Amino acid sequence: MTTDSAPRIGRIPIRHLAPQQPEGLWPAKAYAGEVVPFSATVFREGHDVIGVDLELTSPDGTTTVVPFPAPGKGIDVWETTARVTETGLWSWRVRAYSDDWATWLRAADIKINAGIDVDLMFGLGIDLIDRARAGTRKSARTASLAVLAAAFADTSGDPAGRIALAHSAAVTDAIAANRPESLVTYSANIPLRVERERAGYGAWYEFFPRSEGAVRAANGTVTSGTFATAKGRLAALAKDGFDVVYLPPIHPIGTTNRKGPNNTLTASATDPGSPWAIGSAAGGHDAIHPDLGTEKDFADFVATARSLGLEVALDLALQCSPDHPWVTEHPEWFTTLPDGTIAYAENPPKKYQDIYPLNFDNDYEGLRAEVLRIVELWISRGVSIFRVDNPHTKPVHFWEWLIGTVNAKHPDVVFLAEAFTRPAMMHTLAAVGFQQSYTYFTWRNQKWEIAEYLTEVSRDTAAFFRPNFFVNTPDILTEYLQFGGVPAYKIRAALAAMSAPTWGMYAGFELIENIARPGSEENIDNEKYEYKFRDFDAARKSGRSIAPYIARLNEIRRGHPALRQLRNLRLQHVDDDAILAFSKFLPAHQSDTKRPDGVIVVVNTDPHAVRESMIRLNMELFGLPNGTTFEVTELITGTTHTWGNDNFIRVDSFTEPAHIYAVTYPPRTTA
C-alpha cells in the first residue's frame, strides 16, 4: 500500500465479502452438504440499477452462477445461500453489472405513463432489445423480443399498453437469458475450504473401553474391559443413532504418582489410573494398554465400528506420565530444571506430579516429527478423528503445522479441539485448522444466554468455528444437571441435538448419573480414575434410561436435513422468559429430499416447571408466508396441530420439556 494511484476499488464497488475468516489468513470453512450464506456490499454511484451474481467454483473447476436477490430499498448488502457438496478448496467471487434494461424500464414506466419523452424512451428500449437479441441464444425466447420491438416502434399504439408489454413473463425471461449489461466488475477470488460431512455433522458418544465388559469379582478384584468386550457396546450405539465413538486415551498408563479414586494422590495397586497419564514401560503414545488388548484387538474394534457405520475417534493428549519412554529417550522434549529433574505440571502452589508437560521450544522439529508419526500411525490403524486434549496448552503454530500436514495427505481426518479457555485462543485454534471445537454450551442454561450463544456460533463465528455441543464429559457435570433431574437431561440433550449439527455425550448421561464429587462439577467416583460397571440394558428395561429419548433425537436428526445445518438456525419469539424456540429450514432445492424441510424446536429451559406461553413465529424464516396457517407434527409425541403466526404452547418439563415440530408444506411449495 503506497501512494500509487491505481485504484483498488472496481468500477462498481464490491466490498466486505463473506464468508471469510477475520484477517483472511486462512480460508473460510464449510462441510460437504452445508448451505453456506454468502454476502457482499455492492453499490454504485447515482441511481442506475445494478445486478449481482455469485460465481462459485468447485474443486473440479465447475462454476455455478447464483444470482443474488436484490436487497430491500436502501440496503447495499446482497445476501444469498448456496449448497456446497464436493470436498476440497472451492473459490468464489462476486460479479456486479449495471442492469441497463432494469434502469431503462424503471424510467420508461414512469415517463411514458406521464407522457414525457415517449418516443425517446421507446427508442432507447429498442436499442436495448437489439442488444439483447444480438446475444440471445437461438431459441424461442427471441420471439417475444421481436414482438416487443415491433410494438415499441409502432407509434400508432397506446403508449401505456406498449410499455406494459415489457413486463410480460416471456419478455422478462428473454431479457434474463441475455441481459443487456455494462460496467461488469469482478471481486477478487475468495477461497472456501469444504471438508467432509463428519467435520460438521454427527452424533458423538464417549466411553471408556476398560469399563465396557469390566468384571468385578466377589472378592472385589476387577478384570478390565477390553476392545474385545467393548465392541459389544457398539451395536447399541449405532442403533441409537450415533456416528462417532470417542475413546479416551488407550495407551499404557504411568504408575509413578498415579492418581487414585476421586483424584486422590495415592493409588492402590489395583487402581487403573487416569488414561490421560500416558506412558509406562509398556510404551507411550504409539502403544496400546495391555489390559485393553492387542493391535489386532483394536483393529477388530475399529472394523466392527465401521461395519455398523460408526467412526472411531481417539484422544490425542500430548503429555506424559513420568514413566513415558520419551522421558528417558528424549528428555529434550521436556523442561529440565537446574537440579536435573524434569518439571512436573503445576499451577503454583499446586503440583500435578503424575504429569510431565511437553516443552515444544527445545527441539520443536524433533518433537513435532514424532507427533506426526504417532498421528499417522493411528490413522493407519483406522482412526479418522482425533479429539485433542487441551490444545490451548501447546503452541498454536504447532497445531497449524500438524493439522495442515496431516490434512494435506489425509484430507478426511478431523481434529476436535478440547480447549475451554478464552475466546481468542478458542477461535484461533479453530481458525488455524481444528475442524471442531468443544464449547461453553454446557454452561449456557438460561434462555437468554442460550439464545445469545446460539446466535454467536451459528452466525458470528460459523465461517471458522464449528461447535461440538457435548452435553457432559468426564470433566463436566454442571449444577444444572446435578439438580435438574431427568428433565434437565432431556432438555440439554434436545437443545444440543437440535441446535448443533454436531453434538455428543459421555456414557452415563443416559443413566442420569448426576451425583457430583462435593464442591466440584465432576461426577463422584469419576471414571477417569476407576472402572464403571453400568448395566445399560437393565436401565433401559426398567425405564431408568433416557437412551430411547436420545435415540429418537438422533433419528429425528437423520430424518430432517435442516437439522444437519448450523447456519440456518433462527431464533423465534416466545413471550415466556424460560421457553426458548428456534427454527431450522432448508428449501427444496437445497434439501436431499427435494422437499422443503422445516423444524421448529421449543424447549422449556426451566426443568422444574410447567410453562404456558405464546410463540410468535416469523413464518418466512421457515419458508411460509406470514398470515397463513400450516400443519405441524410434534415428533416426540406424534401430535399434530394447525398453527399460524401466534400459537399457544404448553411445555411441561415433567413429561416432555422439548417439543420438536416438523412443518408440513403444501405439495407445491418450492420455497
Add this chain to the structure above:
Amino acid sequence: MTTDSAPRIGRIPIRHLAPQQPEGLWPAKAYAGEVVPFSATVFREGHDVIGVDLELTSPDGTTTVVPFPAPGKGIDVWETTARVTETGLWSWRVRAYSDDWATWLRAADIKINAGIDVDLMFGLGIDLIDRARAGTRKSARTASLAVLAAAFADTSGDPAGRIALAHSAAVTDAIAANRPESLVTYSANIPLRVERERAGYGAWYEFFPRSEGAVRAANGTVTSGTFATAKGRLAALAKDGFDVVYLPPIHPIGTTNRKGPNNTLTASATDPGSPWAIGSAAGGHDAIHPDLGTEKDFADFVATARSLGLEVALDLALQCSPDHPWVTEHPEWFTTLPDGTIAYAENPPKKYQDIYPLNFDNDYEGLRAEVLRIVELWISRGVSIFRVDNPHTKPVHFWEWLIGTVNAKHPDVVFLAEAFTRPAMMHTLAAVGFQQSYTYFTWRNQKWEIAEYLTEVSRDTAAFFRPNFFVNTPDILTEYLQFGGVPAYKIRAALAAMSAPTWGMYAGFELIENIARPGSEENIDNEKYEYKFRDFDAARKSGRSIAPYIARLNEIRRGHPALRQLRNLRLQHVDDDAILAFSKFLPAHQSDTKRPDGVIVVVNTDPHAVRESMIRLNMELFGLPNGTTFEVTELITGTTHTWGNDNFIRVDSFTEPAHIYAVTYPPRTTA
C-alpha cells in the same frame, strides 16, 4: 491460501491489529498531532506471562517503541495510544515476547512464600538475573541486579525477605532495561497514512463571495460582490477563529434554463443563477465568473486569506450547465440521446434542465485528465482544499484515482466529500481517499441519537472516515433549527465545535436565519439563486448575532488541545434524557502544552427547557482517580465548581444551553 502447512500464525499469536481499514485495501488514516489508539489480540498457550510492544516507524525511519500496558485478567486485547506528528506513510507492528522474568517472579512469590521448591526457584532467578546482566548496558542499573543475585544465593537469609527484594524499584527498573525474554514474535507491518493537521482539525466558514459587498441600488438593481469586496469579510472570520473559508463554485454560470429565486424554473435577466450550474460562454471549471473579478483578484483574495491564517477551500462540482464549453468541445463527456440531444439530469419524472451530468464511461481517460488539469490549475492559484459536490454521483474509482494522483504530487491537498447517501457509499468514498466527509450530524438532534452517532464516528469508523460537522449549509436548514430559536443554534454550534475537531457553518447561521421555504429544509430566498445583503456588524452590535458565541467556541478549541482530537471522545452519564455529556482528554505527554488537558461538555439538547439532573462522571476517562474531587472552570461563563463523580447540573437553554468545563489538574498530574 492452499493446503501448504507453513503456519501463518506466529509462535505467540498476534491478531486483529487496529487501526486498519476494513479489508486492508488502503492504509488507515490519521492526521498530524492526532493521538491514535492501537490494539491487538495477543495471547499464548499455557499460563506464562507475555509482554507486548508497539513499534511505530515514522516516514523518516525513526522507530518508537511503546509498551502496551497489560490488559485486565482474562482479556487478550492489548490497547495503547501514540501521537503521530510527521506527515506521510508510517508503519507499525506489534512485538510480543514471553516475559520470562515476570513468569518466574509470579511463581517464585507463591512458591517461596509457601516454602515450596525454595532453592530451585532462587536458582532459576539467578539464571534470569545472569541473562539480564549479560545484556544490560553498562550503567548503575546493573548494581541492583548483582545485589539481588547475591541475596538469592545467600541461603542463610530469610526466603521471604530475599524474594521481596525482587520487587524493589531499582530491580524493576534494571529488568525493564534488559528484560530476559524469549519466543519473540512480530506481526506484519501495518501502514498508517498521516495527513496534515487541517485534514482532521479546523473550523470552516462558507460564504458566497458575490453577496459580500453586493449593493442593491434604490431602483432595485444589484451590483455583485467581488473578490475585492469579499476579502473585506476575511479579517472578521479570522478574528472569530475560523481556519478555512469555503467558496461555492466561482465559475461562470449558465443562462440556459437558469433557476430563478426559490428554485423557480424561470429566471429574470437580473437573477444571478446558481453557482453550481457551471459554465457559460465566459468559460467553464477553469474560469472565474466575470462578476467576481479577475484571476489577479482571486489571487489577492487568497493572499489576504493566507495573511490572516485562513485557507481557501473551493467547490469542485463536476457538472455543467448547457452553456459549458465542454458541451460543444467534448460531447463525449456527456450522454447523447438517440435524438442527438444531451441528456439532462433527471429523477423521473422530474427533470433538471439547467444541468447536464457528466458521463464518465464514454471517454474516461480524457475526462479524468481534464479534471486533473482543472484541480492542478486551482492548486496553482492557491487553493489547498476542495469541497467536492455530490461525489456519490460519480464513479468511486474516479475519486480514488484523482485524489491518489493529486496527493502523490501535492500531499497537503485536502478533499471533503459532500455525499449525503447510504453508509456503504459514504464510507467507501472516505476509504478510497477523501480526507473529510459531510455527515448526518445535522439530523441527529435527540440525545440518544447524538450519543450513538458520536460513538460511531469517534470509534467505529475513525480509522478512515473523518467527519466535518457542518451545522447548516445552503441546502440544510433542519426543523430543529427552524423551530428552536437562538438556543437551537447555540446548542448545535457547541455540539459540533466541541465534539468534532472539524466543524463548519454557512453564513447566516450566526444571524439565526431560520425561515425555511415552506415544505423544505432549505432557507427561504435561498442564496443559491440570489444575492444576500447581510449586515454582520450591525447584527453584532445589536446583540442579534451569535458570532461572539461562535468566536468563543473557536477560541476554546484553540486553547484546549484535547478538543483537536476526535478519537478521545468519551460519553459521560447524565440521568436526564435530554442532557448529553461527553469528555475529551489528552495526557500531558501527548499534549502540546505538556500539561494534561481535560474538557467536559454538557449540552441540553432540548432548546425549549431548563433541565436539572445529575452528571455521573467516570473520572478515569479524563485522567483523574474516581472518588476524589477536582475543580472545573466553565469556559462560557467563567464560573468555577468543585466536582466529584456525581454532580448536580442545571442547564438553561434560554441562557446557556451548553456548559463547557475545563478540568483543573493538580500540579504534579502526569496522567
